[in-house]
Amino acid sequence: VTIHDIARLARVSPATxxxxxxxxxxxxxxxxxxxxxxxxELDYRVSVVAQNLATRRSQAIGLVFPLLxxxxxxxxxxxxxxxxxxxxxxxxxxxxxLITVPALDRNQRVLGEVQAGRLDGIILPDVRAGDDIIERLxxxxxxxxxxxxxxxxxxxxxxxxxxxxxxYELATLLLDEGHERVALMNGPEELSACALRRAGYxxxxxxxxxxxxxxxxxxxxxxxxxxxxQLKELLDLPEGRRPTAIVAGSDLIAxxxxxxxxxxxxxVPGDLALTGFDDQPLAAFLHxxxxxxxxxxxxxxxxxxxxxxxxxxxxxxxxxxIVFPTEVVVRASSGSGGRWAP
Amino acid sequence: VTIHDIARLARVSPATxxxxxxxxxxxxxxxxxxxxxxxxELDYRVSVVAQNLATRRSQAIGLVFPLLxxxxxxxxxxxxxxxxxxxxxxxxxxxxxLITVPALDRNQRVLGEVQAGRLDGIILPDVRAGDDIIERLxxxxxxxxxxxxxxxxxxxxxxxxxxxxxxYELATLLLDEGHERVALMNGPEELSACALRRAGYxxxxxxxxxxxxxxxxxxxxxxxxxxxxQLKELLDLPEGRRPTAIVAGSDLIAxxxxxxxxxxxxxVPGDLALTGFDDQPLAAFLHxxxxxxxxxxxxxxxxxxxxxxxxxxxxxxxxxxIVFPTEVVVRASSGSGGRWAP
DNA sequence: CTGAAAGCGCTTACAG
DNA sequence: CTGAAAGCGCTTACAG
Numbered sequence: 271v272t273i274h275d276i277a278r279l280a281r282v283s284p285a286t287x288x289x290x291x292x293x294x295x296x297x298x299x300x301x302x303x304x305x306x307x308x309x310x311e312l313d314y315r316v317s318v319v320a321q322n323l324a325t326r327r328s329q330a331i332g333l334v335f336p337l338l339x340x341x342x343x344x345x346x347x348x349x350x351x352x353x354x355x356x357x358x359x360x361x362x363x364x365x366x367x368l369i370t371v372p373a374l375d376r377n378q379r380v381l382g383e384v385q386a387g388r389l390d391g392i393i394l395p396d397v398r399a400g401d402d403i404i405e406r407l408x409x410x411x412x413x414x415x416x417x418x419x420x421x422x423x424x425x426x427x428x429x430x431x432x433x434x435x436x437x438y439e440l441a442t443l444l445l446d447e448g449h450e451r452v453a454l455m456n457g458p459e460e461l462s463a464c465a466l467r468r469a470g471y472x473x474x475x476x477x478x479x480x481x482x483x484x485x486x487x488x489x490x491x492x493x494x495x496x497x498x499x500q501l502k503e504l505l506d507l508p509e510g511r512r513p514t515a516i517v518a519g520s521d522l523i524a525x526x527x528x529x530x531x532x533x534x535x536x537x538v539p540g541d542l543a544l545t546g547f548d549d550q551p552l553a554a555f556l557h558x559x560x561x562x563x564x565x566x567x568x569x570x571x572x573x574x575x576x577x578x579x580x581x582x583x584x585x586x587x588x589x590x591x592i593v594f595p596t597e598v599v600v601r602a603s604s605g606s607g608g609r610w611a612p
Numbered sequence: 613v614t615i616h617d618i619a620r621l622a623r624v625s626p627a628t629x630x631x632x633x634x635x636x637x638x639x640x641x642x643x644x645x646x647x648x649x650x651x652x653e654l655d656y657r658v659s660v661v662a663q664n665l666a667t668r669r670s671q672a673i674g675l676v677f678p679l680l681x682x683x684x685x686x687x688x689x690x691x692x693x694x695x696x697x698x699x700x701x702x703x704x705x706x707x708x709x710l711i712t713v714p715a716l717d718r719n720q721r722v723l724g725e726v727q728a729g730r731l732d733g734i735i736l737p738d739v740r741a742g743d744d745i746i747e748r749l750x751x752x753x754x755x756x757x758x759x760x761x762x763x764x765x766x767x768x769x770x771x772x773x774x775x776x777x778x779x780y781e782l783a784t785l786l787l788d789e790g791h792e793r794v795a796l797m798n799g800p801e802e803l804s805a806c807a808l809r810r811a812g813y814x815x816x817x818x819x820x821x822x823x824x825x826x827x828x829x830x831x832x833x834x835x836x837x838x839x840x841x842q843l844k845e846l847l848d849l850p851e852g853r854r855p856t857a858i859v860a861g862s863d864l865i866a867x868x869x870x871x872x873x874x875x876x877x878x879x880v881p882g883d884l885a886l887t888g889f890d891d892q893p894l895a896a897f898l899h900x901x902x903x904x905x906x907x908x909x910x911x912x913x914x915x916x917x918x919x920x921x922x923x924x925x926x927x928x929x930x931x932x933x934i935v936f937p938t939e940v941v942v943r944a945s946s947g948s949g950g951r952w953a954p
Numbered sequence: 955c956t957g958a959a960a961g962c963g964c965t966t967a968c969a970g
Numbered sequence: 971c972t973g974a975a976a977g978c979g980c981t982t983a984c985a986g
Contacts, residue, residue, distance in 0.1 A: 273963065282973085283973040283974075284965090285973060288964070288966085289965095296972085301971080313727075316963085316964075317665075317728065318730050319664045320665050323662050323665045323978045324963080324978055325965065335694070348690075352694075352712060353677070366712070367672070368698055368709070370708070371702070385655075521894065552864070552894035552897075552898065555867035555870060556899070615981095624956075627957055627958080628955090630981060631956095639955070640955055660980095661978085661979080662979030662980035664962090665961095665978085665980070665981095666979080666980045666981040729963095
């Protein structure tokens, strides 16, 4: 059942049916009602595919995910992003196309989908420093919004959360407990999130009048094994240089530290204080419960989607970037609050 | 740049270009090479949108997610499913459309997308007993594959994992340790997964010659709070009826139990043995590390996608259902293995 | 082996 | 206010 069937039954032209379906001006009330009735009766639905060809739109927005396991671990909250973006997008009649692709093939794949006309816009999480996908899309004037990265060369819109401030607060929590040797087990620093976290760490130390010591600054993947091995290395430092507190870049890294600390017979937070990042569902149930930071992924996803849709509609996107606050959740592992008996 | 531009530059007709692009027979080698060269030179990409209209396909398959938080919790491994499905689907040139929608609006939304011609097939996780979406799609002869549910009325294909056997093994682990009062804190039993788990539990008790006691059979949401409150109720039972071991329906439920057990001053696994389900990333780092079951989500997702694509291609799908094994991961919380000192 | 023509189901100036 | 016509960029019998 096509628009022609509706037209015939309602005794109007297809053009008129089209106007009614798209709520355009210039159709008599009586005609409009007649068309509506027929549409209703036949349970007619416009063919999005045909509509897309005629309007040169795809009514789809893309969300790109890296498929490398190591990168996925950094997104324990991925479904929240999907949910938030999907919500906004579907309210506006767009569909959400998920592009899951190994990091190395990503750019080629994305550009292919764009050229094939399959997408009207794209949301890109996990863009790393030196990645040229943003430029490539900008050349084509293709609407894009980046999530979780900033400082991109040109005017591409982005949303992020306040990694810098979150780590500043986490580190300060530890410093306020009297720790003087606080280590940072950062994630990969080519992620802008991790560069920001490092800056927050440095700012906290400076505010406390403590110099940054390179040997306490580690960087690596977001997994538990990294936490375990790095903590062992740190604990093997001579007495006066050994850290008494750790700011970990993820809850998984923190879990690895917790594990290694137990092997060394250290009490957390008594002998070693610790914070994580992400607030995974089980973080509150670690032993001790983990002080960590929670990113406002839902807000970020909604904002990104809204900015993108506005850009697609040809509106100017102001502001072109948003930084959301990140919430620090204080539990027992930092020794800075929360009653807890082992 | 369209197929007409290519045709003009290669001095052939658009029909011939189309044949070359689609690797069809009946084009001379020299002509084929000439067309290919022009395509290459202009970096031409076929418009999927136009192609879709002409072929009456959308080249997209849908994956539906419930958005209710309570249902999402049951999918700590959702991104794995996305990844697996996305992989298979994109290898075949399909795109993956994600439909995120509150459970109550799901069926209407799905049928709308189908009628709009936006999808060639659909993968449905989380179909509950009494849900009529399967019938509605079958009426339209629309390709669909269900993930994680079975016993559906008609011949719709499905993939699932062996919930029954997994819980049988978990319960047996506890029974073999000498526990006689083993409780099941099951998830919502309108999920076929949970009905199966209950069956596995009963089978284990029967094999051990122990009768099922209703008061030790609990059902509720997959969250920690449920685990906490249910464990308290169970521990308040009179001495001789109180369980000494718990099979929990998720790692989160188990985490809640762990928490409540601590409040009661009980040692796990000494005073109370415990198992979870899902093997969330942090499950190995709970205190004690959690014995749990790991679903082969990647295998399930790949299989579902492959079955769906075969069905779309008009092939018969044999077998029409697959049950994958579920792996039990033995750690300290069940008291049945793994060295661990608190 | 090659191409002209019709068609997929819409939308959009444009004329009346 | 309404409709005829052209067009979106492909594919597919069909004729030569």
